[in-house]
Amino acid sequence: MASITIQSITKTFGTVPVLHDIDLSIADGEFVVLVGPSGCGKSTLLRMIAGLEDITGGEIRIDGRRINEVAPKDRDIAMVFQSYALYPHMTVADNMSYSLKLRKTARERIAEAVGAAAGKLGLDPLLERRPKALSGGQRQRVAMGRAIVRHPKAFLFDEPLSNLDARLREQMRAEIKRLHKAIGATSVYVTHDQIEAMTLADRIVAMHGGIIQQVGNPLDLYDRPANLFVAGFIGSPAMNFVDGHCRSGAIETDDGSRIAVPGGIDLAEGQAVTVGIRPEHVRIVAGSGAGSYTARVDLVEPTGFGTIVHVRLLGQDLKIYTLERGAAEVGEPLHIALDGDRLHVFDRETTNRIG
Amino acid sequence: MTRKRIVLTVLHRLAILAYVAFALFPLFWLLKVSVTPTSLLYTEGIRLWPSRASLEHYAFVLTHSSFPTFFLNSTIVSASTAVIVTIVAALAGYAMSRFVFRGKYWIVGLLLLTQMFPLVMLIAPMFKMLSPLGLTNSLTGLVIVYVAFNVPFATFLMQSFFDGIPKDLEDAAMIDGATRFTAFRQIILPLTLPGIAATLGFVFTAAWSELLFALMLISGNQATTFPVGLLSFVSKFSVDFGQMMAAGVLALIPACLFFLLIQRYLVQGLTAGAVKG
Amino acid sequence: MTFYPAAAPPDGDRRTAKQKIAAYLEPWLYSAPVLILIVAIMLVPLALGISYAFRDIRLLNPFSGAFVGLKHFRELAGDGAFRGALVNTLWWTFSSVILQFLFGLILALLLNRPFRGRALAQALCFLPWAVPSFLSGLDWAWMFNPVVGPIPHWLYALGILSEPSNILSDPETAMWGPIVANVWWGIPFFAITMLAALQAIPKDLYEAAEIDGAGPIERFRSITVPFLAPTMAISILLRTVWIANFADLIIVMTNGGPADRTQIVASYIFTQAFRRLDFGYASAIALVLLVLLLAYSMLIVVLRQTMLTRH
Ligand SMILES: Nc1ncnc2c1ncn2[C@@H]1O[C@H](COP(=O)(O)OP(=O)(O)O)[C@@H](O)[C@H]1O
Ligand SMILES: [Mg+2]
Numbered sequence: 001m002a003s004i005t006i007q008s009i010t011k012t013f014g015t016v017p018v019l020h021d022i023d024l025s026i027a028d029g030e031f032v033v034l035v036g037p038s039g040c041g042k043s044t045l046l047r048m049i050a051g052l053e054d055i056t057g058g059e060i061r062i063d064g065r066r067i068n069e070v071a072p073k074d075r076d077i078a079m080v081f082q083s084y085a086l087y088p089h090m091t092v093a094d095n096m097s098y099s100l101k102l103r104k105t106a107r108e109r110i111a112e113a114v115g116a117a118a119g120k121l122g123l124d125p126l127l128e129r130r131p132k133a134l135s136g137g138q139r140q141r142v143a144m145g146r147a148i149v150r151h152p153k154a155f156l157f158d159e160p161l162s163n164l165d166a167r168l169r170e171q172m173r174a175e176i177k178r179l180h181k182a183i184g185a186t187s188v189y190v191t192h193d194q195i196e197a198m199t200l201a202d203r204i205v206a207m208h209g210g211i212i213q214q215v216g217n218p219l220d221l222y223d224r225p226a227n228l229f230v231a232g233f234i235g236s237p238a239m240n241f242v243d244g245h246c247r248s249g250a251i252e253t254d255d256g257s258r259i260a261v262p263g264g265i266d267l268a269e270g271q272a273v274t275v276g277i278r279p280e281h282v283r284i285v286a287g288s289g290a291g292s293y294t295a296r297v298d299l300v301e302p303t304g305f306g307t308i309v310h311v312r313l314l315g316q317d318l319k320i321y322t323l324e325r326g327a328a329e330v331g332e333p334l335h336i337a338l339d340g341d342r343l344h345v346f347d348r349e350t351t352n353r354i355g
Numbered sequence: 356m357t358r359k360r361i362v363l364t365v366l367h368r369l370a371i372l373a374y375v376a377f378a379l380f381p382l383f384w385l386l387k388v389s390v391t392p393t394s395l396l397y398t399e400g401i402r403l404w405p406s407r408a409s410l411e412h413y414a415f416v417l418t419h420s421s422f423p424t425f426f427l428n429s430t431i432v433s434a435s436t437a438v439i440v441t442i443v444a445a446l447a448g449y450a451m452s453r454f455v456f457r458g459k460y461w462i463v464g465l466l467l468l469t470q471m472f473p474l475v476m477l478i479a480p481m482f483k484m485l486s487p488l489g490l491t492n493s494l495t496g497l498v499i500v501y502v503a504f505n506v507p508f509a510t511f512l513m514q515s516f517f518d519g520i521p522k523d524l525e526d527a528a529m530i531d532g533a534t535r536f537t538a539f540r541q542i543i544l545p546l547t548l549p550g551i552a553a554t555l556g557f558v559f560t561a562a563w564s565e566l567l568f569a570l571m572l573i574s575g576n577q578a579t580t581f582p583v584g585l586l587s588f589v590s591k592f593s594v595d596f597g598q599m600m601a602a603g604v605l606a607l608i609p610a611c612l613f614f615l616l617i618q619r620y621l622v623q624g625l626t627a628g629a630v631k632g
Numbered sequence: 633m634t635f636y637p638a639a640a641p642p643d644g645d646r647r648t649a650k651q652k653i654a655a656y657l658e659p660w661l662y663s664a665p666v667l668i669l670i671v672a673i674m675l676v677p678l679a680l681g682i683s684y685a686f687r688d689i690r691l692l693n694p695f696s697g698a699f700v701g702l703k704h705f706r707e708l709a710g711d712g713a714f715r716g717a718l719v720n721t722l723w724w725t726f727s728s729v730i731l732q733f734l735f736g737l738i739l740a741l742l743l744n745r746p747f748r749g750r751a752l753a754q755a756l757c758f759l760p761w762a763v764p765s766f767l768s769g770l771d772w773a774w775m776f777n778p779v780v781g782p783i784p785h786w787l788y789a790l791g792i793l794s795e796p797s798n799i800l801s802d803p804e805t806a807m808w809g810p811i812v813a814n815v816w817w818g819i820p821f822f823a824i825t826m827l828a829a830l831q832a833i834p835k836d837l838y839e840a841a842e843i844d845g846a847g848p849i850e851r852f853r854s855i856t857v858p859f860l861a862p863t864m865a866i867s868i869l870l871r872t873v874w875i876a877n878f879a880d881l882i883i884v885m886t887n888g889g890p891a892d893r894t895q896i897v898a899s900y901i902f903t904q905a906f907r908r909l910d911f912g913y914a915s916a917i918a919l920v921l922l923v924l925l926l927a928y929s930m931l932i933v934v935l936r937q938t939m940l941t942r943h
Binding site for chain 2: 656658659660662663665666667669670672673674676677678680681684689691738739742743745747753755756757758759760761762763764765766767768770771772774775779780781782785786816819820824873876877879880883884898901902905906911914915918919921922925926929
C-alpha cells in the first residue's frame with residue numbers, strides 16, 4: 001500500500017500542452033477518481049503514474065520515492081485498461097499469473113495467489129479458457145483479477161467499465177467498490193462518467209482542459225461546485241444555468257426576471273453572474289405567490305422513478321426533476337419556486353463560484 | 356425480372372469459369388506435356404491429354420540431371436533469405452510501428468526509394484563489389500543480395516502486422532513487470548506468428564523466383580539455382596520438352612505450397628509496398 | 633537579509649546522459665540491421681553504378697576503368713537499339729498495365745458478389761501470381777511454340793495465322809508474347825487490390841442508393857468508381873514503374889529478339905551487362921532509365937497536386 005504524490009506535473013506531446021501544473025496527493029488506501037470530459041488528459045496523467053508516458057515537468061512520488069525515472073515494471077503498480085489488454089494467446093490463469101512469473105515467484109505461491117484472486121472474482125470455472133472465449137463482463141473480471149493477484153502498491157483503472165452494457169457496468173461498479181473495501185489498496189480510477197465518479201470515489205478530481213478544476217469528496221462537488229465546469233459536469237440531469245447581472249440587490253436575468261440574491265453572497269452592482277440551479281432543486285408549488293414564477297410546460301420526460309419537466313422560463317429551457325407523477329401537463333401553466341439556499345452563483349468573468 | 360436475373364447469373368458463372376480456365380490452362384499444359392512420353396509428343400499434337408501418361412521425364416530429371424542440386428541450392432538460398440529477412444524486418448517493423456522518433460520518416464522514405472529504382476541498375480556494380488570478396492558464384496553472395504532486396508518490403512509488411520496488435524498489450528506487459536524487449540518477445544511476437552509465417556512465405560517466393568542476379572552472379576553448376584539451371588537447360592537441350600516441363604512442374608511445387616500459406620495475407624502483402632509482383 | 637528564490641518546480645526528467653542516449657537509440661537499434669543492409673547492398677552499389685556511367689568499365693578488359701565523361705551518353709544518343717528499346721518500353725509498359733488493370737478490375741467485380749465455391753474460384757484465379765516469373769515466361773514460351781504448344785494451332789484454326797508458326801519469332805508480333813504472359817501473371821495483383829478496396833465499400837451505401845432509385849449502372853458510377861479511384865490510381869502508378877523495370881519475362885521468352893523488337897530498356901541494360909560485360913555502358917543506360925522514371929514519378933506528383941488544388 002502506498003501514497004502517491006503528484007507535484008507540478010506538466011505534459012506536452014510535441015509542442016501541444018496536455019497537462020498544466022497538476023498537484024495532487026493521494027493518501028494510502030484512498031480511492032481517487034479522475035473525472036472529466038474525454039480528451040481532458042485523464043488517461044495521460046494515469047499513464048504517467050504508471051510510467052507509460054514520459055514526464056515533461058514535475059515529479060511523481062510513490063511512498064515518498066521519486067519515480068520519474070523508474071521503469072513501469074519497477075513501480076509495483078497494477079493497471080486495468082479500457083480494452084482490458086488481456087493476452088490473447090494465454091489462458092485466463094496464465095494471464096493472471098504472468099506478472100508473478102516475471103517476478104520469479106515460486107510456483108506454489110503463484111497457484112495460491114491465482115486461486116485466491118479467482119475465488120474473489122468468481123473466475124474459477126474460466127481459468128483454462130482463452131480471452132476469446134469469454135464474454136465482455138468475464139474479460140473485465142479477468143483484467144481485474146490480473147491486477148489483484150500480485151498485491152501491488154497501487155491500482156490504476158483507465159475507464160475499466162466503458163465497454164460494458166449499462167446493467168453489467170452497474171454490477172461491476174458495486175463489485176469494484178466492494179473489492180476496494182476488502183483490499184483497501186490505493187486506487188486511481190479514470191472515468192468520464194460522473195455517476196461512476198460519485199459512487200466510487202473517496203475523493204473526486206474533476207479535470208478539464210488539462211487543469212484540475214476541483215478536488216473534494218463527491219458530495220462536496222455536488223453541493224458546492226467550485227466553478228461552472230464542475231457544476232455542469234456533476235449531476236444528472238445537468239444543472240440549469242441562467243445568465244444575469246446584479247441590479248439593485250437582486251439578480252436580473254436577461255429576459256428581465258429577478259432572482260433574489262441568496263444569503264451570504266456579496267455582489268457588486270452590475271456584476272455579470274451565472275446562476276445555477278439543479279433540476280431536482282426546482283420546486284413545483286401549488287399557486288403563484290411571492291418569489292414564485294409561472295411558466296408553460298414545454299415537454300415532459302418520464303424516467304420511471306421521476307419525471308423531467310421542461311419549461312420555458314428565465315429565457316431558458318429550464319429543466320425540473322420531480323418525483324411526483326402527473327405534476328405537469330404539456331401546455332399547462334406551472335408554478336415554480338427557487339430556494340435561495342439551493343442556488344449557486346458564479347462569476348461569469350472567472351466562472352468561479354461566489355460565496 | 357427473374358429471367359433477367361437468371362441470365363445474369365449464368366453469365367456471371369460463365370465469366371468466372373472463363374477466368375479460372377485462363378488462369379489454369381498454362382499450368383495444366385505444363386503438367387500435360389511433362390507426363391507425355393516423348394514418343395507421343397509430336398504425334399498427338401494438341402490433344403488435351405496424352406493417350407498414355409508416364410512419369411519418365413520426372414524420373415530422368417530427378418536421377419540424370421543436376422536439377423536435384425539446383426533444387427537444393429534454391430531451397431537453401433530461399434529459406435535462408437526468408438529467415439534472415441523476416442528476423443531483420445520484424446525488428447525494424449516493430450520500431451516503425453511502436454516508436455515515434457525523429458528520423459522515422461527518413462527511414463520510410465529510404466525504404467520507399469529502394470522500391471522505385473530499377474534493380475537492373477545494380478547488377479554491374481553488385482558484381483564488381485562481390486567478386487573481390489569471393490561472393491560471386493556462391494550461395495552466400497546470393498543470400499546477401501536477396502536479403503537486401505526483400506528487406507524493405509518485408510519491413511512494411513511486418514509493420515502492418517504489428518500495427519494490428521493493440522499497444523495496450525505491451526503496456527500491460529510492462530506494468531506486469533516485463534521490459535520492452537521481454538514484452539516484444541513474449542507477448543507481441545507470439546501474436547504476430549501468422550504474420551511472420553506470411554512474411555516468410557512472401558520472401559521465400561520472391562527469392563525462389565529471382566533470375567537476373569542469379570544469372571549474373573553464378574556461373575558454375577555448384578551454386579546454380581533452379582531458375583538459372585532451368586534456363587540454361589532450355590538453351591542447351593531445347594528439344595527435351597518433356598524434361599524441361601517436368602523440371603518446371605518441380606519448380607512450381609514450393610511456390611504453390613507457399614501460396615497456400617500466404618493466401619490469406621495477399622492483400623496485406625501487396626499493399627505493403629506494392630512491390631513483389 | 634537573505635532572499636530565497638521561489639521554489640522551482642522539480643524537473644521532470646533526471647535520467648543520466650547515458651540513460652537518455654540509450655532511450656534515444658532504442659528505435660535505431662531495432663532498425664539498424666535493415667538500414668545497414670540497405671545502405672551497404674543497395675545504396676552503395678547504386679552510387680557505384682552512377683559513377684560507372686561516366687567510366688569505361690568492361691569486365692574482360694583489365695585496363696579499363698578510366699573516367700570517360702559523357703562518352704557513353706553521346707554513344708547512347710546515336711544508339712538506334714536504345715531508341716528502339718525506349719519505344720518498346722512504352723509499348724510494353726502501357727499495354728501490360730492497361731490490360732492487367734482492366735481484366736483485374738473485371739475479375740474483382742466478378743469475385744465481389746457471393747456465390748458457391750467463391751473461395752476456391754478466387755484461389756485458382758490468383759494462383760498465377762504465385763508462379764515464379766521465370767516459369768511463367770517459359771511456360772508461355774512453350775504455349776506459343778508450335779511444336780508443343782496449342783496456341784499457334786488455335787490461331788491458325790481461327791484464321792488469324794496463315795500457318796501454325798511461333799509468334800515469338802515474328803518481329804511484328806513477338807512483343808505480344810511477353811505482354812500476354814505478363815497480363816496472365818499480373819491480373820491477380822490488380823484483382824487482389826481492387827477486391828480489397830471493393831470489400832471496404834460500406835454495403836448500406838448501395839442499399840441507400842437502391843432505395844433512392846439508382847439502377848446498377850448508376851450505382852457503379854456514383855459509388856463504386858469514386859470509392860475505388862484512389863486505390864486504382866496508386867496501384868496503377870506503382871505498377872507502371874514496376875513493369876517498366878521488369879525484364880524477366882522478356883529475357884526468358886525472347887531475350888530481346890527477334891531483331892531487338894522486344895528489347896525494353898531494362899532488358900537492354902541486362903544484355904549490355906550480362907552478355908557484353910560492358911558495365912560502363914550498361915550503367916549509363918540505367919542512369920537514363922532512372923532519370924526517366926524519376927521524371928515520370930514527379931509528373932504524377934505534380935498532376936496529383938494540380939488535381940487536388942482544382943477540387
Ligand atoms: N501519444 C499522443 N500524442 C499526441 N497527443 C496525444 C497523445 N496521447 C494523447 N494525446 C492528446 O492528449 C489529450 C489528452 O488525452 P487523454 O489523456 O487520452 O484524454 P482522456 O483520457 O481524458 O480522454 C488529447 O487531446 C489527446 O489528443
Ligand atoms: Mg482516456
